[in-house]
Amino acid sequence: MRDRLQTRYQVQAQLRRPIKERPAHEKSQRETTLLLPTLRTLKKLPNFYLSIVNMVGPIASLSQLNRADGSASYKCPATGYSILGAVNAPIELPARRDALKPEEATVEVFVKPGTTTAGVGERHVEGILRSVLGKIVLGREKGFPRRGVVLTLAIVGGENVERGDSANLSQYLTILPALLHAGLLAMVSASVPLSMTFSATLLGVTKSGDIVRDLSPTAAKAAVSLHVFAVSSKNHLLLNESEGRFDFDTWELVRERALSVCQGETAASADGDVTMGEGTASASLNGFIRETVEDQVYSDYAFKLDSI
Amino acid sequence: MSKEAQLSIAERDFILEALRENVRLDGRQPDDYRALNISFGEEYGHVNLQLGKTNIIVRISSEVTKPREDRPFDGLFNINLELTAMGSPAWENGRTNDIEAYATNTLDRIIRHSNALDTESLCILKGVSCWSIRADVHVIDYDGNITDAACIAIMAGLQHFRRPDAVVRDGRVIVYGVEQRVPVALNITHKPLSVTFHTFNDSKHVVVDATLKEEQAAEGDLVIGINSAGDVCYLSKYAGAPADAMVIVNKTNVAWEKVKQINAAVEKVLQADLAKRAKIGMADESRAENDRLVQIE
Amino acid sequence: MASSTTPISPTPPSLALPPSQFARLQPHAYLLAHLSPPPASNQPSVRANGRATSQFRVTSANAGSLTHTNGSAVVRIGDTAAVCGVRAEILHTKDIASWSVLQASSEQNFDKSNDVGVSESQDEEDRGHIQDLDLLVPNLSLSTGCAPGFTPGAPPSALAQSLSHQILSLLHTTRLVRADDLRIWYQPPNLDSEEFRNAGEGMDVDTEQSEDPEREIKAFWVLYIDVMIISLAGNPFDAAWASVLAALRDTKLPKAWWDADNETILCSDNVADARKLSLRGLPIASSFCSFEGDAAAGWRAVVIPDAEEQKQKKGAQQRWILADPDGYEEGLSQERASLVVDKENGKTVIVKMEKHGGWTVDSDDLRQLVDVSAQRWDEMKRILDQC
Numbered sequence A: 001m002r003d004r005l006q007t008r009y010q011v012q013a014q015l016r017r018p019i020k021e022r023p024a025h026e027k028s029q030r031e032t033t034l035l036l037p038t039l040r041t042l043k044k045l046p047n048f049y050l051s052i053v054n055m056v057g058p059i060a061s062l063s064q065l066n067r068a069d070g071s072a073s074y075k076c077p078a079t080g081y082s083i084l085g086a087v088n089a090p091i092e093l094p095a096r097r098d099a100l101k102p103e104e105a106t107v108e109v110f111v112k113p114g115t116t117t118a119g120v121g122e123r124h125v126e127g128i129l130r131s132v133l134g135k136i137v138l139g140r141e142k143g144f145p146r147r148g149v150v151l152t153l154a155i156v157g158g159e160n161v162e163r164g165d166s167a168n169l170s171q172y173l174t175i176l177p178a179l180l181h182a183g184l185l186a187m188v189s190a191s192v193p194l195s196m197t198f199s200a201t202l203l204g205v206t207k208s209g210d211i212v213r214d215l216s217p218t219a220a221k222a223a224v225s226l227h228v229f230a231v232s233s234k235n236h237l238l239l240n241e242s243e244g245r246f247d248f249d250t251w252e253l254v255r256e257r258a259l260s261v262c263q264g265e266t267a268a269s270a271d272g273d274v275t276m277g278e279g280t281a282s283a284s285l286n287g288f289i290r291e292t293v294e295d296q297v298y299s300d301y302a303f304k305l306d307s308i
Numbered sequence B: 001m002s003k004e005a006q007l008s009i010a011e012r013d014f015i016l017e018a019l020r021e022n023v024r025l026d027g028r029q030p031d032d033y034r035a036l037n038i039s040f041g042e043e044y045g046h047v048n049l050q051l052g053k054t055n056i057i058v059r060i061s062s063e064v065t066k067p068r069e070d071r072p073f074d075g076l077f078n079i080n081l082e083l084t085a086m087g088s089p090a091w092e093n094g095r096t097n098d099i100e101a102y103a104t105n106t107l108d109r110i111i112r113h114s115n116a117l118d119t120e121s122l123c124i125l126k127g128v129s130c131w132s133i134r135a136d137v138h139v140i141d142y143d144g145n146i147t148d149a150a151c152i153a154i155m156a157g158l159q160h161f162r163r164p165d166a167v168v169r170d171g172r173v174i175v176y177g178v179e180q181r182v183p184v185a186l187n188i189t190h191k192p193l194s195v196t197f198h199t200f201n202d203s204k205h206v207v208v209d210a211t212l213k214e215e216q217a218a219e220g221d222l223v224i225g226i227n228s229a230g231d232v233c234y235l236s237k238y239a240g241a242p243a244d245a246m247v248i249v250n251k252t253n254v255a256w257e258k259v260k261q262i263n264a265a266v267e268k269v270l271q272a273d274l275a276k277r278a279k280i281g282m283a284d285e286s287r288a289e290n291d292r293l294v295q296i297e
Numbered sequence C: 001m002a003s004s005t006t007p008i009s010p011t012p013p014s015l016a017l018p019p020s021q022f023a024r025l026q027p028h029a030y031l032l033a034h035l036s037p038p039p040a041s042n043q044p045s046v047r048a049n050g051r052a053t054s055q056f057r058v059t060s061a062n063a064g065s066l067t068h069t070n071g072s073a074v075v076r077i078g079d080t081a082a083v084c085g086v087r088a089e090i091l092h093t094k095d096i097a098s099w100s101v102l103q104a105s106s107e108q109n110f111d112k113s114n115d116v117g118v119s120e121s122q123d124e125e126d127r128g129h130i131q132d133l134d135l136l137v138p139n140l141s142l143s144t145g146c147a148p149g150f151t152p153g154a155p156p157s158a159l160a161q162s163l164s165h166q167i168l169s170l171l172h173t174t175r176l177v178r179a180d181d182l183r184i185w186y187q188p189p190n191l192d193s194e195e196f197r198n199a200g201e202g203m204d205v206d207t208e209q210s211e212d213p214e215r216e217i218k219a220f221w222v223l224y225i226d227v228m229i230i231s232l233a234g235n236p237f238d239a240a241w242a243s244v245l246a247a248l249r250d251t252k253l254p255k256a257w258w259d260a261d262n263e264t265i266l267c268s269d270n271v272a273d274a275r276k277l278s279l280r281g282l283p284i285a286s287s288f289c290s291f292e293g294d295a296a297a298g299w300r301a302v303v304i305p306d307a308e309e310q311k312q313k314k315g316a317q318q319r320w321i322l323a324d325p326d327g328y329e330e331g332l333s334q335e336r337a338s339l340v341v342d343k344e345n346g347k348t349v350i351v352k353m354e355k356h357g358g359w360t361v362d363s364d365d366l367r368q369l370v371d372v373s374a375q376r377w378d379e380m381k382r383i384l385d386q387c
Helices: A008-015 A024-032 A037-044 A046-055 A094-099 A120-136 A169-189 A217-222 A248-263 A285-300 A302-307 B009-020 B098-112 B146-160 B212-217 B245-296 C019-025 C027-035 C104-115 C118-132 C158-174 C194-199 C203-211 C236-250 C297-303 C307-314 C363-386
Strands: A059-062 A070-076 A081-091 A106-112 A148-157 A198-205 A211-213 A225-232 A237-246 B036-040 B046-051 B054-065 B076-081 B123-125 B129-141 B166-169 B172-175 B193-200 B205-208 B220-226 B232-236 C059-063 C071-077 C080-092 C101-103 C136-142 C183-186 C216-231 C256-259 C264-267 C284-292 C319-323 C335-344 C347-356
Touching: A059 A169, A059 A285, A070 A169, A081 A169, A081 B129, A106 A120, A120 A148, A120 A169, A120 A237, A120 C158, A120 C347, A148 A169, A148 B054, A148 B129, A169 A198, A169 A217, A169 A225, A169 A237, A169 A285, A198 A217, A198 A237, A198 A248, A198 A285, A211 A248, A225 A248, A237 A248, A237 C158, A248 A285, A248 C347, A248 C363, A285 A302, B009 B193, B009 B205, B009 B212, B036 B146, B036 B245, B046 B146, B054 B146, B076 B098, B098 B146, B098 B193, B098 B220, B098 B232, B123 B166, B129 B146, B146 B193, B146 B245, B193 B212, B193 B245, B205 B245, B220 B245, B232 B245, C019 C027, C027 C284, C059 C236, C059 C363, C071 C236, C080 C236, C080 C264, C136 C158, C136 C236, C158 C216, C158 C236, C158 C335, C158 C347, C183 C256, C216 C236, C216 C256, C236 C284, C236 C363, C284 C363, C319 C363, C335 C363, C347 C363
Parallel strands: A106 A148, B076 B129, B172 C101, C136 C216
Antiparallel strands: A059 A070, A070 A081, A081 A148, A198 A211, A198 A225, A225 A237, A237 C347, B036 B046, B046 B054, B054 B129, B123 B129, B166 B172, B193 B205, B193 B220, B220 B232, C059 C071, C071 C080, C080 C216, C183 C216, C256 C264, C284 C319, C284 C335, C335 C347
């Protein structure tokens, strides 16, 4: 039985080997199992499977593109969005020489909508993504200062963000968690050193006061308030975007709920770092992100693991 | 990085030398395309196309707009191609480059200017409202020949796409949702595709569907836009060294054969997908009806 | 006052720097020294600009500053100044491509509106009209010379686009402007109902028309809200939003009606006929940034895994949340928080709350920020009422 990887540093160290160096037979296998690595997770974890059946969990996979340094796809069936993310890092940015910081990497984010040209709404979301991801990227690692970390996110599936009306933030709050997840996974796939991982969720408060998770764009329009939270693997609140009409007590209830969605019920213990048992915690979003990455590592190093 | 990494001299020599012996790097014949794989997404007009390692997603969308003042009977059709760093690290986000401008121009001429999509059929109410169809091309992996790949994907997308049904009643346009009326297919007049050739060694060797490396080693290109009936709607010898006139004549015949083959392949995938949809649609319908019954009770 | 707190040891006089130079060379240490003065010096913890942490800059507002607009305002918060002009243009319904289009699926909306109260459905319709037809068009420009980084001829910066978007989305979510104020109606003299009778075939058409069969919307006012930041010294959003709010409060729309004979819209030039917009509430924006005493905290969290616990052991305050940051402070912090609050019958309602760029601000801090923002609301209301 193969050992579980204890810490994320090891995951990173293993991933740091360029993906392109993998043996050819590995790669072809990986391509045929596009979007399928979760199936292996399912076999491993019956509980997780059940939770997927119940609430239609997200589907993610890593490194399916050839040219980009790292890539990930993320699909959230509840909201219907499907995002493809690609990261090139570290990369020279000759045109941005003035903006480069002398001691750090420059994180750039580009969001490309599926059926429109990018507008002011995309610029705003890019700003949010840049500030969240820029904070967790360890841009001072060797080889990164004065270079760029370029993240490109394409919205390839899902309900159109209404055409001619891209400046509709309520649409963008619904898509923000998917963008964050795709961005994070693409960063991991490109072996960009990160200080922590995170997961994000969209919660809405309906007219009757219920807290609903993963609203579809139409349901989001009817909600009284919408909240997006990103919670790190160590329980930090990395991002909050709330709009609508609400008071602080409501917000705290929503925040509690967001924490349990991201960390799972068991993760109330202080260090969110892998105390999760096999079944229970993987229902959480952080668990899901972790499973996706572990899965990729297992399949990438299958040749090594089998020989042990 | 704003330029593709250059081919090394050794690589270039190897490619040229191999071509002199009629060998391509991936073992194809000069007139062979790479493996073509087309699949459709959940939405109508969502195409995922793989041509070797070149990977393209096309999405077709529609909306009701006002027609142009000078063409009140015509709908609008636009092809939008924006290259991002996803396709190749050499492309910078938010900046146009030569490939983008060239590919957009070629696609425009082959598909739009040849009127492959009948824009007059997009008119709803003269001078007041019409459909605006938009094709968005996302190049997510670039290994040469995006023009052909995008062209096939857009044409497949246009054939796959269904727009909502719209009716004019007393000066008011009524648009029916997908669940209310069967959405309508677009009116495709003909199916032109582009076939791109690259020339090597003073146009002695001509290959179709070059990979990125072959494109970099090539001395010139030749793009032929042609439909299944054999009507040439675009011909371009755009850049590089001069080519023999006979090459163009001969390769036009090759292109015609290729277009017939590819269109047949697209048709096959399309029919399979539509058949699958019809099945699911029937199941959905019965389920929706059940729901309604429950509601009535 | 600032100079006395700079921690320069007085050993070799040739190496001593004036505070202004120290501020440029070691900005982080300079601000940190102000916020955490040595306990012996008996200095209070103030920011380098002399403000307390939750103190906003001096704010002034002036409405009706521009002549050729329907409403305008200048708002100055410290050295950040924003001018906003609102211009109303008429949009004929016949020029709206989607106006004659009836979404057959819209009957769902009518089903819904029957469930909830009438006022609610009115709200929904408001939002729909304003949002779908783009009746509010805000645009923000960070013009050349407002700050050193802005060069002439450059396309709108990402910041300007992002701010434009924030203003637009806030206008939509707060439903500040009522769609009814922007509608231009026509009351036909006699009931020429042929059109309606024929149109009433679909069920949805029927319901819509039966509400008010005679009146007909002929045009809309479109409000072009242009904000120009003439001086940028941090926190542009608060200033821009305040200027938009003041300008909209100042906006007067002339009386307009449909003239059936000329088939056109006519406007009255009588000032007495013009009426003000009736806005919903008074949402006020307050922005904050979090200044971390340890600039490399995030970095160290990984290199030294238990750095965080050590930090907690030390117990010293490691970060300060600064209200209304100026440009200097913004450059030294990554984490931002922004709140928009309104008060209804003395009760604070949060309209928008966002924070990103770090992990030091959490629930407890945000609760305090809500209180600070509520106080700021009182202050801003006073200022806006006076202008």
